[in-house]
Amino acid sequence: MSAAHGTDPGGTGPHGTGLRRALAGLEIFAALTGEQLDWLVSVSEPRVLADGEVLFRDGEEATGFHVLLSGGLVVTKVVDGREEVLTRHSTEEESAAAEDHDGKPSAAHRFTGELPLLTDGAYVATAAASGPATTVVAYPKPVFFEMLTRCNGVAAVLIPVLAWRIKSSEVQARKRATVEALGTLAAGLAHELNNPAAAVARAAQELSPALDRLTRSAHAWGAAAGGAERSVLDRLAEELDKLPPPATTDPLAQADAEEEVADWAQEAGAERPGLLGAGVADLGLELGWLLERLEGIGEPALPAALDHLAALLEVRALAAELRAAGPRISQLVAATRDYANLDRAPEQRFAVPDGLENTLVVLRAKLAGITIVRAYEPDLPELTGYPSELNQVWTNLVDNAAEAMEGHGTLTLRVRAEGGCLVVEVADTGRGIPEESLPRIFEPFYTTKDVGKGTGLGLHLSYRIVTQRHRGSITARSRPGETRMIVRLPLGAAAACAETPAEPNTTS
Incomplete structure (x- = not known):
């Protein structure tokens, strides 16, 4: 709970020697004269905080400069929905030493709130008491600026601490930016890799049974076809190899072509008419084009020809997926390498x-x-x-x-x-x-x-x-x-x- 305005934590009266002695023992006030200390005590507003009690909040208008007499403060900031501990201030030597790993000046443990006052802004973090006996002394904004004018020694300690805090915040921000950039990079890469990686996984899973179907259909086609008929299908396979990808894709027209080819193949006795219809339609082709290329294959051998052609189209489609996914993955890896500037x-x-x-x-x-x-x-x-x-x-x-x-x-x-x-x-x-x-x-x-x-x-x-x-x-x-x-x-x-x-x- 908060103490009444003017309470002396030293226990010697509203503005007694206890508070004067405590302030004089702080590095920021060590160079003050007796007259300056007397003035400082007269404008001090001591306050006792319960454990966890908030001294000021991020985003609130900065109203005062706060000096820590006893206990501790934890300074936090919510970044992207997560509360991060920026630093801790403590009057205990062991606790203070634990926070000095990043070069934190010892004087920085004993005051806070100067930065938003000097920039005429809001508090940039939240400070709360850490421990059951935290005592701070508040100096309202006008008093703080009068302090800088009256007490020259204060600025000599405050400015190096202020410089360290700004530098430390920038270092933390750079580290956070690096982590965020890596997170963004990972998320973006995962999102972009999803399609080509899924294509590779699907093709790899389907390739083995597709090759089995190709082998069986090849045997059946070889047994059913004569030499001239095999030549017809060989020419068709060569033409398919040279076909460019369709310039445009109309999903409705493609679905109609697939259904038409599949219905005809089923009537012709093919075992996998749907596979053939999908393979032909994916290439942007129609039934008329296929019928023209299959002239010369007799009715007895036609089912075997259609099943072998369907298996051939399936394997080639899977291979095409792998060929397309590979460069896409390589492109993403190259973009990631260039973005992160690795090995340069x-x-x-x-x-x-x-x-x-x-x-x-x-x-x-x-x-x-x-x-x-x-x-x-x-x-x-x-x-x-x-x-x-x-x-x-x-x-x-x-x-x-x-x-x-x-x-x-x-x-x-x-x-x-x-x-x-x-x-x-x-x-x-x-x-x-x-x-x-x-x-x-x-x-x-x-x-x-x-x-x-x-x-x-x-x-x-x-x-x-x-x-x-x-x-x-x-x-x-x-x-x-x-x-x-x-x-x-x-x-x-x-x-x-x-x-x-x-x-x-x-x-x-």
């Missing part, structure tokens, strides 16, 4: 459209129902850089666009050379970015998504990859129904592609 030097020359295309392959399941327009300028120059990192940028931009369109709309990818730069545009017809949010979308922790659906770091990391790793620029232009993310990448070391991080709404 960290910096290399590459074609930017290839990365965009691989990203579309990986995100294909999420882009179902969305029209994709490609506008790649011909003969584009290659870029020197880090393709796997840029693939993360393309993934963020395309994924955000798909989410903004909610599964319906048009995604347009444009790539062109402009001066000494390569310009990549990712445009969507979604709901747009609010005008007041547009200048802030590349800031760390800023997000327009609902709490729990975004970290506010995806676009920030994309900004860092483009501007710092590739010396380029990324800008945003948006209005309802048209949002364009524009990435400019220098083609040479001397090229200048810089623009302001965000531009006002424009229809240009």
